Amino acid sequence: MDDYVANFPEDIVNEILLRCPVKSLLRFKCSCKNWYALIKTPKFIQQHLKKNHSPLQLLIYNIGDFLDDSCPMILISEENSQMFLGMKYVVGYVDGLFLMEGQINSATCCALWNPATREVRYLHLPTPIIDYSPxxxxxxxxxxNDYKVVYFLHYEAAVYSCRRDSWRVFKIEDFDKPPPFDKEMCRTYGSAYLNGNYYWLLTKNNINTTLLFNFGREMFEEIEGPDQDPKFPYVYALGMMLLDDSIAILNKKVFENFNYDIWVMIKPGVWNKLITFQSSPRIISCYDSSLILVTRASRLFSYNVQTNKTRYLGFQHWRLQDYAICGYTGVFLL
Incomplete structure (x- = not known):
């Protein structure tokens, strides 16, 4: 097969493969070494995602016994699930690739998962992490165009490169100004990825701050959060989301039922309050400009904060409400 396709121009082969569905690509990977190498590259994966826009799909995980050793990932459109040894949570999603976190042999570990190809790559951390979760x-x-995974814990951090298939470990002495890594001082309330940067929403001494990691420079940076409104001193952060290619923070006012604020970062350290709204259903996830809500009837809805429109996502599960309250259910839109 390799000899037969050797005379095809690379640009024509690339264009043909970009137009193929995922199931066909999986077969082609087994028929030609050159095609296998091309299909596995992050650049090809990103180009294929852009050319093959499919309708939004729901990914629901951890509907079941959260004490089980494996985490069922349910891709609703395909009506099937896939089990992963030790994995408990989906941390993030970028261009069709998911990052999962869990424990194997009492040590924290993570894994990359491509639901389209059903491939999984377990990433064992540089040093065993037993007591705390990074x-x-x-x-x-x-x-x-290299996919990378980063973690921080106390005064240590590390970044994994899919291309190098290796970790680079940071120590406290590597930083001129140490980021707020101390888990006893900071709590993480959400995170988001945008344009080569990953953002974590942290609360430090009851003050919101944002920790940024740049995947190109492999550097951390701390950014101030929104100023606290003196009229509403009791506000806590629920999470981060993307709005019009900007990072945004979702806040809830403690003593005002169902009242929420969304703050958008105009530039590093400068925030603008975009909207204040009310929502009685529980907010369990964010997707671009939309919030994912679960009602008392265990139905999933999306609410677009830009258009103020609500849409039923066509999914209902009797355990969604209980597990959303306990924090054991995650919902992603692909």
């Missing part, structure tokens, strides 16, 4: 992030190096 904060993970998944993104793309815009200079090399």
């Amino acid at each position: 904060d993970f992030g998944l993104g793309i190096d815009p200079l090399t």
Whole structure:
């Protein structure tokens, strides 16, 4: 097969493969070494995703016994599930690739999962992490199109390169100004990826701050959060989301039922309050400009904060409400 396709121009082969569905690509990977190498590259994967826009799909995980050793990932459109040894949570999603976190042999570990190809790559961390769970992030190096995974814990951090298949470990002495890694001082309330940067929303001494990791430079940076409104001193952060290619923070006012604020970062350290709204259903996830809500009847809806429109996502599960309250259910839109 390799000899038969050797005379095809590379650009024509690339264009043909980009137009093929995922199931066909999986077969082609087994028929030609050159095609296998091409299909596995992050650049090809990103180009294929852009050319093959499919309708939004729901990914629901951890509907079941959260004490089980494996996490069922349910891709609703295909009506099937896939089990992963030790994995408990989906941390993030970038261009068709998911990052999962869990424990194997009492040590924290993570894995990359492509639901389209059903491929899984377990990433064992540089040193066993037993007592605390690190904060993970998944993104793309815009200079090399390399998928990378980053984590931080106390005063240590590390970044994994899919291209190199190796970790680079940071120590406290590597930083001129140490980021807020101390887990006893900071709590993470959400995260998001945008344009080569990963953002974590942290609360430090009851003040919101944002920690940024740049995948190209492999550097951390701390950014100030929104100023606290003196009229509403009791506000806590629920999570981060993307709005019009900007990072945004979702806040909830403690003593005002169902009242929420969304703050958008105009530039590093400068925030603008975009909207204040009310929502009685529980907010369990964010997707671009939309919030994912679960009602008392265990139905999933999306609410677009830009258009103020609500849409039923066509999914209902009797355990969604209970598990959303306990924090054991995650919902992603692909």
